[in-house]
Amino acid sequence: MHKLSDIFRKSIFFVLTGLVATGVLAQQKRKPGVTPDKPECLTRYVDPYIGTGFHGHVFLGANVPFGLVQLGPVNLSEGWDWCSGYHYSDSTIVGFSHTHLSGTGIGDLGDIAVMPVTGDVRFSKGNVEDPKSGFVSLFSHKEEKANPGYYSVRLKRYNIKAELTATARVGFHRYTFPQSDNAGFVIDLRQGIGWDLAKETYLEKVNDTTLAGYRFSSGWARDQRIWFKMIFSKPIKSFLVSDSTSAQTGDRFKGKFVFGRVSFATKPGEIVKVKVALSPVSVENAADNMNAEVPGWNFDKVAEAADTAWNKELSRALVHSDDPARLRTFYTALYHTMIAPSYFNDHNKDYLGTDKKVYKNASFNNLTTFSLWDTYRAAHPLFTILHGDKVNDMINTMLAIYQQQGKLPVWHLMGNETDCMVGNPGIIVVADAVMKGFKGFDSNLAFEAMKNSAMLDERGLKYVKRYGYIPADSTVESVAMGLEYAIADWGIAQVAKKLGKQQDFAYFDKRGRYYQNYFDKQAGFMRGRISDNEWRDPFNPFESIHGKNDYTEGNAWQYTWLVPQDPYGLIGLLGGEDRFLKKLDSLFTIKGDLGAHASPDISGLIGQYAHGNEPSHHIAYLYHYAGKPWRTADRVRYILDHLYTDKFDGLCGNEDVGQMSAWYVLSALGLYQVNPTNGVFVIGSPVMNDATLNVGEGKSFRISVKNNSVSNKYVQSIELNGKPYSKSYILYSDIVKGGTMSVVMGSKPSGWGTGRGDRPL
Structure with missing residues (x-):
């Protein structure tokens, strides 16, 4: 490798010098803290x-x-x-x-x-x-x-x-x-x-x-x-x-x-x-x-x-901050979310299908580079807010892939299924679009695609159907795989319920709770079971063996929290709110040896929390479900401030086709969809003083934040469209209606959002 001795840590396009393409190279000055309203x-x-x-x-x-x-x-x-x-x-x-x-x-x-x-x-x-x-x-x-x-x-x-x-x-x-x-x-x-x-x-x-x-x-x-x-x-x-x-x-x-x-x-x-x-x-x-x-x-x-x-x-999100570095980080993150999925068709909409047949003049823009195991968590929920006009193209592409290869995409690239990563993330993205009411695709075909993809025998699914869990001695990364399948199955259940398919709802709702089959109550972790239903030994919750143990790019400390579809069920498994909170706090502080063969993707560590890898991305928001939204604020603000910077090395791990960036965009706005298919956005700790989101159809949703600062990171009160709002979450349907959410911040935790009826759905 050939290195420069004088590597610059600052881009030549930082806002402090204010370069914008008028032609390509015209320069203008801009005062920090000005709303980018142009x-x-x-x-x-x-x-x-x-x-x-x-x-x-x-x-x-x-x-x-x-x-x-x-x-x-x-x-x-x-x-x-x-x-x-x-x-x-x-x-x-x-x-x-x-x-x-x-x-x-x-x-x-x-x-x-x-x-x-x-x-x-x-x-x-x-x-x-x-x-x-x-x-x-x-x-x-x-x-x-x-x-x-x-x-x-x-x-x-x-x-x-x-x-x-x-x-x-x-x-x-x-x-x-x-x-x-x-x-x-x-x-x-x-x-x-x-x-x-x-x-x-x-x-x-x-x-x-x-x-x-x-x-x-x-x-x-x-x-x-x-x-x-x-x-x-x-x-x-x-x-x-x-x-x-x-x-x-x-x-x-x-x-x-x-x-x-x-x-x-x-x-x-x-x-x-x-x-x-x-x-x-x-x-x-x-x-x-x-x-x-x-x-x-x-x-x-x-x-x-x-x-x-x-x-x-970029103008779909107009934000204000007094910190120019924050603006650079935010808009670069937003930029990174729009590199992919990318067009994989011609100007006349012809494209080459997964089956290597040419499809002429399609009714949608065919796309590629679906890193779905990563992007279902934050990037696709962000698309449903800011790029509703492109969501239908994404779903129609996925449904076409289903018709051509017999299942929804897992990790699709240039007309090829790579089957990279675990679970059925394509199901999750399609389910989210159906549940949010997108109409530009056939919902019955969507359900057929989800159900049939979940009923295959490949990649451990035959064990899910037979035993309710994937034996660790039959399949590598069985725990991660099984937990991901449960998330997808929960999504299928919700779509089945919406479409009036009660038998399918009951079946997939049960499968959506199979995460419980990986939980060892005595150890307090999700861990591998072998074919005789016994726990795999020896067990070390810190150890990661890349590509060869029960977890995908992680360990038991990180994967025990991978139940975004049912946080309240997870709280119950862990012994109630107090024990849940104690263990959640420990995640961010405990130290342990990952081992000599740990995945390089385990990065951005705060204790055992690994922000550099996607299965951790919802975890900081789980405090809301136990009535402690201020603890979410502590964790999220730390991540925003320390694991994202405006330098060339400003990401703590693989950016993963927009997912790392989408987490930043949503979290900086004070929003995050923990459950990837229920349309509930947890309200965290916004760092932007003001944000106006173009949510489509001529509507906008404004987030106005008062008394915001480094120390004022705790929500004190909220008004939604001029009325007091005590819930610690907001529905997708309320965001895309348009309106204003006014947030007052303070330096000390408050009682906002802590009531039983105010916790996320």
């Missing part, structure tokens, strides 16, 4: 570098909200911290790829890499110690810029300035070259990120300015297919293709690892632009995407449009 200004609060360091794994580059194209740099280095292709510690670039993941713990994608070069180079990434070994270049963060929809960097080796922007399906490049008789680009169809490995690639010179081709690869997603069309603003002088380190002439080449080289002469400061359109269907559709989205060559106009698109989406 939507065109909100991108100045976004710092895309947040999360590119430590284990955040976020994407850095140019894209638009939910866009298929995510165009950004790829470092030479590889490994877990390069799952997105880029890590802040690195100082090398081997190309600009058009697809990336953001925040994941597995690397994939990195399709269609373009690398500007001068002189002769080998068709290999190479290494910086031997420049002749390949086309890698060094860069410096001092000469790198990033803001939503725009990225630029100077490649030191070639003295080429690269600038990137994008639309939903087109990547737009602008390169400023030095004088050279042999300038041009390497087109790398071999390169992928992480597990991605090219299987078949094709590159063709269509004419003097146009290339086309495809890249089929296998990785985390086993059968990935991307077609592309690439147009240059400057005629190609020569074209070479290769499937190894030696090049050959010719207009087309098909092979496993195809490289291409286009060459031309350039004058000092000459600009060459490149447009690359993607399609999951065909080269012809890629060409149509380009004609529809970027028909011309005005780079600045496209960059401005990308900035406008981001501002429009």
